[in-house]
Amino acid sequence: DAGVIQSPRHEVTEMGQEVTLRCKPISGHNSLFWYRQTMMRGLELLIYFNNNVPIDDSGMPEDRFSAKMPNASFSTLKIQPSEPRDSAVYFCASSLVAGGSYSETQYFGPGTRLLVL
């Protein structure tokens, strides 16, 4: 079984450049979550989707961050322009949600390690 797939696994870019992170959720899952993990702040939820619709983006730190889910098998998280403080590991997770509860088991991808110089 293929788990959650993320690409790229590593990204090094310069400040001001656009960064696009990609995620393919587990087939059949209807919810997708984007997280950011740093030593200082731990694991932060950025945004999540249900049936391709953004439900809550209150965790997105700034307007420089945007996320889309054009179909059930693909999502992107874009940072434009990137800044050094965006350096972190970004995780995508998917879940099968029923009855409006988003608290069931989540399956995480391997993450994208982003370094902005």
Added chain:
Amino acid sequence: SQQGEEDPQALSIQEGENATMNCSYKTSINNLQWYRQNSGRGLVHLILIRSNEREKHSGRLRVTLDTSKKSSSLLITASRAADTASYFCATDALGYSTLTFGKGTMLLVSP
């Protein structure tokens, strides 16, 4: 502030010993989950315990939940070097629409 907080922040033991990690949370919950993260990897779900359950087992893992104290513990018995990882608790707290994660306990199991 974090809804769930793990204790201790770090734990170092020898192979064969038991490891106990604790999680405290602030508001009522429907369920509590434990996840493991190996270095450089994504989180992996270990076990889910619902608010009406007091104890749950899965292999060498034992999870307890005390809703009156708003706390949970994860016990790993007969630990192995491969158990070296960070362990996170996640809760679905009232007022939050999805899971919130603690900052984790780093477990080091030495051969």
